Amino acid sequence: MSHTIEQLDAEASVLLAKYSSNGLKNKDRLAIPVQEMPSQAPEIRVNNMEEVALGYTEAQVIVESMRCLQCATAPCVDGCPVRIDIPGFIALAAKGDFARSIATIKDSSMLPSVCGRVCPQESQCQLTCTVGKVHKNVDKAVAIGRIERYVADWEANHGTRSIPPVLSSTGKKVGVIGSGPASMTAAADLRRAGHEVVMFEALHKAGGVLVYGIPEFRLPKRIVEEELHTLSDMGVKIEYNFLVGRTATINDLMEREGFSALFIGSGAGLPNFLNIPGENLIGVFSANEYLTRSNLMKAYDKAKAGTPLFDSKKVLVFGGGNVAMDAARTAKRLGADEVNIVYRRTSEEMPARREEVVHAHEEGIIFKYLHAPKEILGDDKGRVTGVKVILCELGAPDSSGRRSPVEIPGSEQVLSCDTVIVAIGNSSNPLIEKTTKGLKVDRKGHIVVDEETCATSMPGVYAGGDIVLGSATVILAMGQGRKAAKAMNEYLLAQEKVGGSAT
């Protein structure tokens, strides 16, 4: 089914010649086929870590952009968590004005090269896109994410990366905890306002989940590094190996170290387990551990890496989200003969990005739907030998509208395997909560914030991203980082005035 990049480009060029005359009618636009994303052939990519999706060619991006109807109401914008001017940047891309197109995106989003690759567009902007509605198929909506990716990459490849201007120093020192998308965005916006910004990251590398979780084949690390360079060039200082709560507490930073305000973007880094028997056997890993070993510690490079990886032949991955897809596809690349996704519901309910599921299928990942793990079995050396599962059927929808799985009595069976990867989500790490006096969290340990300002219960302390939302998305984390920075800048300005009049 899939075609080479050359074939796709040639097809697009034909379409471009045909449609480039001005005055395209909506009917014509609707007749243009969705441009397929060129990608590495499955049988090749399962043997390397390089990016799967190769990105549109110039002809493709222009043809795809011509599919946009430039709706006056722009329902796509309503689907975008940060309200990017989508018809605006697409119109510019259709004209080949990529510089202004990317500038338009950057008015609202700080990390387009990341979001173009990892946003769940089919449940956001592309879900509400008119073109998809007309075709009664969300897969036929304008490929907004692919266009976004193209213009973001175009900027990177044309060496036009600009360093956002920084206002003159306010003399205030502001801390940003964590270095994921929420913190990167907050740091940039705070620095722009002229504050001294210090970013505290627990690990020896910055980028959060973008670096330790999401694999190279989906989001090349150089893209995240590039964004971090921009932050450094703006003057943001990154302190690695700094675990807030242990190396110094929030109270220490505010009272002793002279920080006027703090943003907490510490993510949802506490892996959930199912709490079924056998989960501590040898060969059972959280997806976080499995992916961190491979990505952050580069254990996929077995010849060079000091960090070991488990040799797997047959792998079962529990879960149906992006994390599960990433773990399964990583296991395949690391040499497993057979990799299965074990999910309690059906493909309909799977929260993973559509594209990742398609890619996983192409790579030979086996999907076992309506299977619920009950027990992990091991041998006398404590090594995993299999998983006892029970079959399920879908019951009535629950309060969230999702149909919940109901176990079918007597349908237990054993699936053999030597490795189990548990990818059923993350909770919030309680370290900051436990070591900070006066910080309010909810029942699940998420930091409680004001919806408009992201202010926490502590004056001068703000929070955003997964630590507030639970495991969410890159774009939502980014949105909150921006919202918080805006409120922090206002807070610091107001403080200055109060401070000024008092002395």
Added chain:
Amino acid sequence: MFTIVDKRKMSPEVFRMVFTAPYIARSRKPGQFIIIQQGGDYSERIPLTIADADAEKGTVTIIFQAVGAATHQLALLDPGEAIANVLGPLGQPTHIEKFGKVICVGGGIGAAPLHPIAQAMAQAGNELKVIVGARTKDLIIMEEEMNKISDDVIICTDDGSYGRKALVTEPLKELCEQWKPDMVVAIGPPIMMKFCTQTTKPFGVPIIVSLNTIMVDGTGMCGGCRVSINGKTKFVCVDGPEFDGYAVDWENMMMRLGTFKTQEQKAHHHCHIGLNIKEGEA
């Protein structure tokens, strides 16, 4: 910058290193540990216990045995050079209070992290006895330091080359019988800690052990360090490293330590060669 200010070889495989780490020096408490990543994209992150720290000078002391690839790499660094990444202090500090009579048992390299705990126990007004054991004389460490804080330091070696020819559990049992301690703290190889718990159990003495499991991040993010405590899963890096010795599922903990056995043996082989060459030249 974690610059090494002092390095000493305590025995052929055991090194003592002092490096600057002002925040850690200031925040750390007995019982806590650090994670080191020696630099370069490919190095492993390894947990190491803190043997001592000087908050004023801003330095931290570690004592480690060069047993794996990463510790060998670390041992090659000299004063003036810097350790690329040091994260800490990690884990919960030891719960120190006046229990009454306390026995501190250290096996091998475990005597190093035991020292600050023993010291704090003495300072809290406890009567203190210390047992230090190792395979052979060369591997006995911290004897002098322990003598400064306790009048009764018992040394044992497996081969009898120094002190008593005995496992640490022998004097431990005798002291349980005769001295009747109120609390025991044991740090050392898992098998030693397991046997210490078996020794103290009949006497109903509480025993605290410090677990050194496989770790990656040390922040609670990966779960690789998990152990079963009273049937509940706990993360050693955030909930530990110290636990009630009777609550630990030792069998599972020791099996999990062997998760990457085959891979590690391969890696270790390469590094040993590197270290020996350097020693030969020096």
